[in-house]
Amino acid sequence: MKTRDKIVFASLELFNEHGERNITTNHIAAHLGISPGNLYYHFRNKEDIINSIFALYESHLESGFKPYEDTTVDIELLMGYFDAMFYTLWQFRFMYANLADILSRDEALKTRYLTAQEQVLRRSSDVLRKLISDGFLEIEDAKVTALADTIKMMVSFWISYQLTQSSTSTITKATLYEGLLRVLMIFKAYSTQSSEPTFTRLEQHYLDIASQERDAAA
Numbered sequence: 001m002k003t004r005d006k007i008v009f010a011s012l013e014l015f016n017e018h019g020e021r022n023i024t025t026n027h028i029a030a031h032l033g034i035s036p037g038n039l040y041y042h043f044r045n046k047e048d049i050i051n052s053i054f055a056l057y058e059s060h061l062e063s064g065f066k067p068y069e070d071t072t073v074d075i076e077l078l079m080g081y082f083d084a085m086f087y088t089l090w091q092f093r094f095m096y097a098n099l100a101d102i103l104s105r106d107e108a109l110k111t112r113y114l115t116a117q118e119q120v121l122r123r124s125s126d127v128l129r130k131l132i133s134d135g136f137l138e139i140e141d142a143k144v145t146a147l148a149d150t151i152k153m154m155v156s157f158w159i160s161y162q163l164t165q166s167s168t169s170t171i172t173k174a175t176l177y178e179g180l181l182r183v184l185m186i187f188k189a190y191s192t193q194s195s196e197p198t199f200t201r202l203e204q205h206y207l208d209i210a211s212q213e214r215d216a217a218a
Helices: 003-018 025-032 036-042 046-064 075-091 093-097 099-104 107-133 141-164 173-189 196-217
Strands: none
Touching: 003 025, 003 036, 003 046, 003 093, 025 036, 025 046, 046 075, 046 093, 046 107, 075 093, 075 141, 075 173, 075 196, 093 099, 093 141, 099 107, 107 141, 141 173, 173 196
């Protein structure tokens, strides 16, 4: 792996583990066993590193939430979307935990974020419309975008909500699976009679994983 890539992934790990505000470029360099000068050869400052991490985030959003085509809807397909949702929250949790502050420091990054979110909303709306046409959801077409936006809002602010609702400063995988289950509640509320059993199985799947994660952390 190239040094530049090592810096990006090490920074992502440290930001997630300790919080972006608590990590400096010196911490990153020390973690990698390189000199600060070597780090600055590749990145001008910490904001530059965050921009490179954001490129990973954009790439994942692009690949993880595309509308399916010519595929039978089943639990595996739906699980793919929810697993992608979990991965996004877990892999980039530092960003969700401190989103407003990070974006307020970099107008160009905020513009990129808004563009990415517009694309997520469009793709999510398309996924919902496909699930409606395939008989898995029942909702008026005029309300699809609003529903997609509500789900996006829940995902975007689940971590910061959790951090303000308890004394803990640590986000666990179990916490994120609980967030997925809240989103799944919405899907289940709009499920059709024929698709409800599939969403119930999906719900049990993530309940089991959340329980396993809580037990592992105990």
